[in-house]
Amino acid sequence: NAIDNMTGFGKGVFGEKQKFEIAKGDDGQYYLYDGTRGKGIHTFDAKEIPPFIFNILSGLFGYTGEEIKSNHKFFSDPAAVDAHVNAEKVYDYYKDTFNRNSFDNEGAQLISSVHVGNGWNNAAWNGVLMMYGDGDGTTFTSLSGGLDVIAHELTHAVTERSANLVYEGEPGALNESLSDIMGAMVDRDDWQMGEDIYTPDIEGDALRSLNDPASIPNPLNPSEGYPDNYSKRYTGDLDHGGVHINSSINNKAAYLLSDGGTAYGVTVKGVGRDAAEQIYYRAVNNYMTANSDFSMMRQAAIQAATDLYGADSSQVESVKKAYDAVGVE
Numbered sequence: 325n326a327i328d329n330m331t332g333f334g335k336g337v338f339g340e341k342q343k344f345e346i347a348k349g350d351d352g353q354y355y356l357y358d359g360t361r362g363k364g365i366h367t368f369d370a371k372e373i374p375p376f377i378f379n380i381l382s383g384l385f386g387y388t389g390e391e392i393k394s395n396h397k398f399f400s401d402p403a404a405v406d407a408h409v410n411a412e413k414v415y416d417y418y419k420d421t422f423n424r425n426s427f428d429n430e431g432a433q434l435i436s437s438v439h440v441g442n443g444w445n446n447a448a449w450n451g452v453l454m455m456y457g458d459g460d461g462t463t464f465t466s467l468s469g470g471l472d473v474i475a476h477e478l479t480h481a482v483t484e485r486s487a488n489l490v491y492e493g494e495p496g497a498l499n500e501s502l503s504d505i506m507g508a509m510v511d512r513d514d515w516q517m518g519e520d521i522y523t524p525d526i527e528g529d530a531l532r533s534l535n536d537p538a539s540i541p542n543p544l545n546p547s548e549g550y551p552d553n554y555s556k557r558y559t560g561d562l563d564h565g566g567v568h569i570n571s572s573i574n575n576k577a578a579y580l581l582s583d584g585g586t587a588y589g590v591t592v593k594g595v596g597r598d599a600a601e602q603i604y605y606r607a608v609n610n611y612m613t614a615n616s617d618f619s620m621m622r623q624a625a626i627q628a629a630t631d632l633y634g635a636d637s638s639q640v641e642s643v644k645k646a647y648d649a650v651g652v653e
């Protein structure tokens with residue numbers, strides 16, 4: 325059927341006015357469907373289906389949830405509005421920054437489902453679509469309200485279609501770290517992850533910090549902060565071998581590469597966010613594979629910087645220093 329692309333309106337999770345692409349169906353209803361980006365951006369309502377059932381339904385049967393429609397151009401579901409708007413922003417980031425057309429570089433549809441589960445404190449890419457919980461209102465509010473969260477989830481899809489880093493141990497920590505790094509590059513005004521949607525009643529905290537990982541308690545070892553050096557890595561079995569913990573070691577390296585600084589006696593000259601994002605994208609897209617470990621991350625970033633700026637460039641030197649600073653040889 326002919327899709328008429330038009331502009332929709334709504335308010336996001338934090339009450340901000342949003343404008344986004346919608347489509348009008350043959351039934352005269354308006355849908356949260358953006359037909360202008362790739363093969364389309366669809367946002368659905370999962371209607372509180374338990375996450376593990378939703379995962380099965382969407383994984384095996386491609387179920388995406390109920391179409392969100394409105395009989396006028398105003399959409400009144402804030403979680404859906406932000407999931408849609410933020411997916412558009414992340415699509416544009418990958419296209420404008422790396423000329424990548426969606427996560428498969430062939431315009432794959434970006435499908436998001438909101439209201440997954442009941443007070444679910446999670447967001448996930450399940451191989452088919454993004455899933456966002458509403459949070460329990462204490463630990464999280466609607467997770468689709470976080471631009472860095474959506475960039476994080478969509479980067480899992482990009483990683484899966486490129487290096488396809490195994491979600492376990494060091495490769496898993498790098499998988500997580502690349503999602504945090506791109507999350508911080510899209511949500512460009514800070515180096516925190518999830519700050520907008522984490523603990524709505526507490527100001528100033530975040531899920532993770534890339535600039536100072538140790539400033540946030542490590543959930544697996546609360547007496548310490550997240551690790552910011554390889555010598556402090558988590559070596560237990562929880563969280564697939566600490567993929568959400570050891571990611572902070574590489575996150576710190578990326579922060580130092582981008583903004584510069586001194587850590588563990590090593591001073592790094594920042595290359596800026598524009599060069600840092602190009603180095604990491606090229607590393608994950610061209611030089612990393614499923615079992616790449618931290619040492620291979622260092623080499624991949626050096627090679628990417630060499631391709632982009634030359635072997636004797638200051639950027640290559642900064643990559644080496646950044647990984648020296650976090651104790652990765």
Ligand SMILES: CCC(=O)Oc1c(C)cccc1C(=O)O
Nearest residue numbers: 445446447448472473476517518
């Ligand atoms: C910043 C986004 C993020 O970390 O999402 C997750 C949450 C909130 C819980 C569990 C897993 C994830 C993830 O996507 O890794």
Ligand SMILES: [Ca+2]
Nearest residue numbers: 472511516517
């Ligand atoms: Ca952020």
Ligand SMILES: [Zn+2]
Nearest residue numbers: 476480500503
């Ligand atoms: Zn993740």
